Amino acid sequence: MGPSAVERWLDLSTEELRAQVKQLVAARLPGDHAVWQAVRRHPxxxxxxxxxxxxxxxxxAGSKDEAMQKVWxxxxxxxxxxxxxxxVRAARKPAAKEVPVEDAPGGESEPVIDLREPEPQEPRQPHRAIPTMLFQEPN
Known part of the structure; x- marks a missing residue:
């Protein structure tokens, strides 16, 4: 099972897809594995x-392996x-933005380097499902 096999999952029947996903769950691959990335690539x-x-x-539900299956x-x-x-492709990032000066003294124009740092972006946190909790009143 690899990322190339995931490309064919779009054409599988429900039962065939169930068998493939069952194998994937049992493999317990980490979330950043290439197979999971290939699955997330297809909306x-x-x-x-x-x-x-x-x-x-x-x-x-109800099987002897229920707890283990639910964790997986x-x-x-x-x-x-x-x-x-x-x-991300490796691309050369300019360290600073060059802004040409049109009217520099002496007749020569030298680029002026803008040294402002880029605005920090807030890191996105993935949506996490909150488990349902049930409370009962004591009798």
Whole structure:
């Protein structure tokens, strides 16, 4: 199972996709693995995989491995929640912005370097599902 196989998942039937996702969940790959990145790359595939994960959680209910299956499924859901980051090509970043000066003394124009630092961007945190909690009144 690799990122190239994920490309074919869009054409699979529900049962075939279920078998593939079940193998992926059992593999317990980290969220930044190439397979999860390939799944997140396709916006149409993410909801289908979420649906299959819900079906797997429902089918695991009542089995002897229910707790283990639910942990694996929750890790798979967390891997889907991570934002897709496109690969960044190595590009030369200019250290400072050069602004030409048109009327420099002496007749020569020298570039003026703007040394302002870029505005800091707030880091985005992935959306995390909050588990439902039920409280009961004491009798």
């Amino acid at each position: 149409a595939l993410v909801p289908r995989v979420r649906g299959v994960l819900s079906g797997l959680a429902a089918s695991a 499924i929750s890790k798979a859901r967390a891997a889907l929640d991570q934002p897709y980051v496109a690969p």
